[in-house]
Amino acid sequence: MGLRERKRRATSRSIQRAVLELSRDKGLDNVTVDEISRRADVSPRTFFNYFSSKESAVLGESPFSLKSADVQTFIAAGPGQPIFDGLLVIMRSMAETDDHDLEMHQLRKMVVRDYPHLLVQRITSMHEFELELTGAIEERLVTDARQGASGTEIPDQAVISERARLIAMVSIATMRHAWARWAAAAETQSMSTLLTHSFRELQTLL
Amino acid sequence: MGLRERKRRATSRSIQRAVLELSRDKGLDNVTVDEISRRADVSPRTFFNYFSSKESAVLGESPFSLKSADVQTFIAAGPGQPIFDGLLVIMRSMAETDDHDLEMHQLRKMVVRDYPHLLVQRITSMHEFELELTGAIEERLVTDARQGASGTEIPDQAVISERARLIAMVSIATMRHAWARWAAAAETQSMSTLLTHSFRELQTLL
DNA sequence: TCACATTCTTGCGGTGTCTGCAACAATTGA
DNA sequence: TCAATTGTTGCAGACACCGCAAGAATGTGA
Numbered sequence: 001m002g003l004r005e006r007k008r009r010a011t012s013r014s015i016q017r018a019v020l021e022l023s024r025d026k027g028l029d030n031v032t033v034d035e036i037s038r039r040a041d042v043s044p045r046t047f048f049n050y051f052s053s054k055e056s057a058v059l060g061e062s063p064f065s066l067k068s069a070d071v072q073t074f075i076a077a078g079p080g081q082p083i084f085d086g087l088l089v090i091m092r093s094m095a096e097t098d099d100h101d102l103e104m105h106q107l108r109k110m111v112v113r114d115y116p117h118l119l120v121q122r123i124t125s126m127h128e129f130e131l132e133l134t135g136a137i138e139e140r141l142v143t144d145a146r147q148g149a150s151g152t153e154i155p156d157q158a159v160i161s162e163r164a165r166l167i168a169m170v171s172i173a174t175m176r177h178a179w180a181r182w183a184a185a186a187e188t189q190s191m192s193t194l195l196t197h198s199f200r201e202l203q204t205l206l
Numbered sequence: 207m208g209l210r211e212r213k214r215r216a217t218s219r220s221i222q223r224a225v226l227e228l229s230r231d232k233g234l235d236n237v238t239v240d241e242i243s244r245r246a247d248v249s250p251r252t253f254f255n256y257f258s259s260k261e262s263a264v265l266g267e268s269p270f271s272l273k274s275a276d277v278q279t280f281i282a283a284g285p286g287q288p289i290f291d292g293l294l295v296i297m298r299s300m301a302e303t304d305d306h307d308l309e310m311h312q313l314r315k316m317v318v319r320d321y322p323h324l325l326v327q328r329i330t331s332m333h334e335f336e337l338e339l340t341g342a343i344e345e346r347l348v349t350d351a352r353q354g355a356s357g358t359e360i361p362d363q364a365v366i367s368e369r370a371r372l373i374a375m376v377s378i379a380t381m382r383h384a385w386a387r388w389a390a391a392a393e394t395q396s397m398s399t400l401l402t403h404s405f406r407e408l409q410t411l412l
Numbered sequence: 413t414c415a416c417a418t419t420c421t422t423g424c425g426g427t428g429t430c431t432g433c434a435a436c437a438a439t440t441g442a
Numbered sequence: 443t444c445a446a447t448t449g450t451t452g453c454a455g456a457c458a459c460c461g462c463a464a465g466a467a468t469g470t471g472a
Contacts, residue, residue, distance in 0.1 A: 004419075004468055011420095032457065043422045048459060083411075116333065124326045166383045166407050173379035177372045201372050205289075206412010210439055210448070217449095238428065249451045254430060 012050055012061075013104075014040045019057045020107040028054065028115050058111055059122050060104075064129040067093065071136045079144040086140070087171045088199040090133075095191035105188075112183045119183065123176055130168055138164040174198050218256055218267075219310075220246045225263045226313040234260065234321050264317055265328050266310075270335040273299065277342045285350040292346070293377045294405040296339075301397035311394075318389045325389060329382045336374055344370040380404050 018040040022031040033054060037044040051057040070093050074086045112118050141164055145154045155163075178194040224246040228237040239260060243250040257263040276299050280292045318324050347370055351360045361369075384400040 002469075007468090008420085033459085034457085044458095045422055045424095045460090046420080049420075049422095053458080120333065124323065127323065127326060162383075162387070163407060163411075165386070166380065166404060167411060169379040169383050170376050170408070170411070173375040174372065177368075177375050180371070181368070198372060201369060202376070203412075205369075205373060205376070206409075208440075213439090214449085239430090240428085250429095251431095251451055251453090252449085255450080259429080 011040070011042060011046070013101075015042065015047060015050055015057055016060055016104060017107075019054060020104060020111060023058065023111045023114075024107060028058065028111060028118075055118055055121055058108065058115075058118055060108070062122070064094070064126055066090065066129075066132050066136065074136060075140045075143055077140075079147050082203070083137070083140065083144075083167065084171065084199055084202060087137075087167075088195060090136075091171070091175055091195050092192045095195060102188075109183055109188075116180075116183070119176070119179055123172065126172070130172060133172070134161075134164050134168040137167050170202075171199075174202050177201075217246070217248060217252070219307075221248065221253060221256055221263055222266055222310060223313075225260060226310060226317060229264065229317045229320075230313060234264065234317060234324075261324055261327060264314065264321075264324060266314070268328070270300070270332050272296065272335075272338050272342065280342060281346045281349055283346070285353050288409075289343070289346065289350075289373065290377065290405055290408060293343075293373075294401060296342075297377070297381055297401050298398045301401060315389055315394075322386075322389070325382070325385055329378065329385065332378070336378060339378070340367075340370050340374040343373050376408075377405075380408050383407075 015036065018036045019028075019031065022035060022039065031054065033044050033047050036054070036057070037047045040047070047057070070090050074090055077086045138160060141160045145160070148154075175195065175198070178191065178198040181194050181198070182189065182191060221242065224242045225234075225237065228241060228245065237260065239250050239253050242260070242263070243253045246253070253263070276296050280296055283292045344366060347366045351366070354360075381401065381404070384397065384404040387400050387404070388395065388397060
């Protein structure tokens with residue numbers, strides 16, 4: 001990792017730390033980009049080279065993308081495994097790729113607790129992720145249908161698409177539930193545990 | 207209804223019509239508040255007296271609030287009725303209170319189709335509604351538990367709260383699914399039908 | 413070490429959103 | 443018709459965000 005890359009990360013971290021500390025002290029609404037930049041020792045223009053808004057600086061990059069290995073496993077898990085179990089595995093795997101900076105993690109939690117719309121916004125911006133997930137689920141459903149009891153009809157493609165979309169939305173809602181608990185909890189619980197809990201709860205509903 | 211009130215509605219309508227037509231013609235991103243105001247024949251300052259942003263002008267007011275009669279029915283529907291059936295009834299009732307202006311309805315659909323994040327934003331910004339709904343579900347769960355088989359344990363309040371939150375999130379996700387289908391469909395299908403469809407689909411998942 | 417390409421930072425100027433304020437106009441109610 | 447209420451508007455200003463181009467820092471190859 002070259003010097004350039006290291007500096008880039010340092011700057012990004014510095015900006016995030018600045019916005020988080022300022023938000024903790026005076027509330028995100030009362031913090032301006034100028035202020036953040038001043039504290040982070042960069043120009044306001046540079047701030048926008050790193051983040052597209054104050055909000056995204058609070059939440060960090062968070063590359064919500066599925067690992068293709070996970071997706072393959074999920075699709076192949078066959079009709080035997082309940083589909084939500086498979087989705088839980090995927091989401092736990094995503095959560096593992098978590099921030100290992102405990103201090104910022106805690107700061108972020110405090111800010112998110114005061115500004116819940118941040119989480120909402122983040123979820124909103126996951127449209128792309130939702131599409132990816134829907135695609136994966138769709139493939140899984142098709143695979144399942146082919147391997148199903150030979151007597152059963154293979155549903156129409158349109159029906160499968162709709163179902164996949166609904167499953168994606170429901171599991172994202174469940175992920176959101178786990179996130180909300182994470183932000184609300186005083187002690188730091190692992191995202192993995194919370195996800196498992198929420199998905200188990202989901203199973204009991206259906 | 208006095209003159210004042212009538213004028214107010216006319217202005218609101220005029221602004222909405224302006225933003226919708228301009229969005230259709232050149233895309234919401236390329237439309238400024240100045241332009242909207244000019245076309246609606248109000249000052250830009252007045253625009254912000256009516257709507258807090260371009261986006262909310264596109265979607266209109268949409269007072270997402272539960273009717274207390276519906277809520278009472280839902281809570282009392284007892285352990286016999288599946289809870290998601292009760293929620294479907296509530297949401298259908300909300301959808302009835304729909305916009306009866308067909309033309310704007312269609313325009314809105316077109317804009318939403320081009321800018322899906324609008325719907326997502328609206329739905330996720332329903333935090334207040336989500337809380338209301340969670341509260342109702344919580345009461346229902348408590349009522350159900352009391353009337354349940356006497357042998358079964360009444361769950362902890364915290365457990366019930368979490369479950370209620372999850373149910374609320376999942377049903378909102380389902381409502382979103384129905385909405386997305388509404389926006390995607392070429393022909394105008396009634397929201398009520400779409401909701402029924404999505405909830406039925408949900409039942410099959412669980 | 414030197415030249416050159418790549419990438420990053422920064423200042424500048426500009427557009428657009430959104431708000432508070434105070435003057436003025438329209439509506440209402442008595 | 444008078445006074446209270448409510449609505450509209452212009453103005454000034456804070457702030458977010460973006461394109462551009464100059465210059466600084468870093469990377470690369472000889």
